[in-house]
Amino acid sequence: MMGNSHENKDLSSPSGDIDDEIVAPVAPAAPIEDPSVIAADDAASIQTLDSTEDESRPRVQIVVRRRLPGARLDKYLTGRFPKVSRTTIQRLIKQGEVLVNGRPTKNSYEMEGDDVIDITFPPPPVYDVSPEDIPLNIIYEDDFVLALNKPVGIICHPASRTQGGTIANALAFYCKSLSRGGDVFRPGIVHRLDKNTTGVMIVAKTDEAHWRLAAQFENRTTTKVYIAVVHGNPEFDEDVIDVPIGQHPTVHDRYVASGLAERMGGKFEKKLGKSAVTRYKVLKRYQGFSLVELHPRTGRTHQLRIHMSHIRHPIVGDPFYGGRNISLRDVTGRPSDSAEPRFCRQMLHAQRLVVQHPIHQTPLEVVAPVAADMQELMDLLEHRPLIHPTGSKRGR
Template identity: 40%
Template sequence: MPNKYELNAEDNAGRLDKFLADQISELSRTRVKELVKDKHILVNGKAEKVSYKVQKGDLISVEIPAVKPLDVIPENIPLDIVYEDDDVIVVNKPQGMVVHPAAGHPDHTLVNALLYHTKDLADSPEGFRPGIVHRIDKDTSGLLMIAKNSTARESLEDQLAHKTNKRLYLAIVHGNFGEKAGTIDAPIGRNHFDRKKMGVVENGKNAVTHFKVLEQFKGYSLIQCRLETGRTHQIRVHLSYIGHPVAGDPLYGPRKTLKGNGQFLHAQVLGFKHPRTGEWLEFKVDPPKIFEERLSELRRSK
């Protein structure tokens, strides 16, 4: 099904493409240009150019056509399965693996591996991410819960929505803290200047991250983060926002950082109620080898 939006401009808002990219998170200015060309965007019932200056009172209709599902092919890729039964799988995703196919990553993903492992994965509305109820970034390692049927999907998604599950992350970050713990409550949305990045923005979605300082070293700290919400790049954006970007983060951190394979961020603990039995399940996995090696080096440098 296509996504449809109707927006009333409350003020004179400048170019049409910039206005829509700021208002609708799934749109970039390039995508707006494509939709305008195909007449999927109308202003007061008429097709306009992307350079059209939005006026107060304009009614803008947007229809984003449904994306044609990708053909997802099972691939024999080894999986580190921590737990599995008839309803759920808990997998320890390695750093460097994309969770599901998307533009630029059509294969070699966790979903490709899961489809080879089992035919029992919950359907997804998009078709290209069966079983997936939440994600972690390509270069973030750690635990994910996978739904094997619709009952499990509904239960796990409900727990995410109502914040009753448990997700704890380990991160090596730049700088030292004066406090032992804290909370970052700052809305996250698409970065206005770089569409590949997210950022703390005034009209973003509510986002809350709690953190606890575990160890401090020369120029770096080891912290634990607890997610209250699950926005794209949330931990990475929030920690950069408070001046403690995740070490190795190519998007939100400095160039001079710890050598590795991307950000030093690991989904260490995952807890949830079993979707069928109601039993509380909780799992914990160690960070990858390179994370442990850099941590050992930092401890020695103290």
């Protein structure tokens, strides 16, 4: 909730080296279905306009700053809106929903300097997230955003196997209004945490807030700090893990890093891997366990869990990636304590998030207290023998 000196990219104006600027994004009552369809550079210059005649039809206007030799209109727009398919763009052009300098044109039109492109998108789909009275731990709130401390055991939004009991359902009950910029089942949700990961989540109440926050995550100008309890003691006190992550070779909803796939009996497909970078710092070393601080520089699915497993120090309670559920006896070493599994979810917590406030343009820092079960484990570990730091650092 407090400001600090962390510097983020100014999102109030476009960067100086882009070729165009979105100057007329969308009517406030009818935002684009998914704000991430707008390329990150474009999102920097978004401003909310008055409603158009048909408030259900989002409109975007782009001014091309300089001539782009050989740039076809359909390919150009596909590049500017990477999550809108080229087929959709071509259909909009054919239907006259894309105007260049006020006139319909062809997919093959080559862009010129000072061209003004007006795009009218289809209406966004109707939202269907049922409000549910699920308690939320709100740790920051104003008219544009809120931040919550996500509890364990709850997913962020409805999915094919889970239609209720999610953060999205809880937000639909709690908030009078939420951004409609994301997926139809994710109103307000700018980023996600895994089901059994706890900690800071930021939520957008308005479309403009959503676009600007999404741009920060896309441009990696946020600061995200996690803490985790891992098995064993890493070789270095600090290091950077720079290892691509890709789809698991045989399990649909699991991901792997290069090298880890082979240990799991599969093969890593390099062509499917995406760049993933995590910096870690060992905060405390105990006999058999370590408390680590994790700084993801990219935001791949399961990234922190995979990277810690990759260096052979998986997160406690994460059997998906090699971590074990542990008992009280495992922690205390006392034969009289229960051997029944007690810590049975990944001990991973999103502790701190720093963003540029999407409207006020000032640093916004939110810190979330650790969940009770993880705090219990951390307290118990304090009674284990401490291991001295190695004094070795690596990475950048």
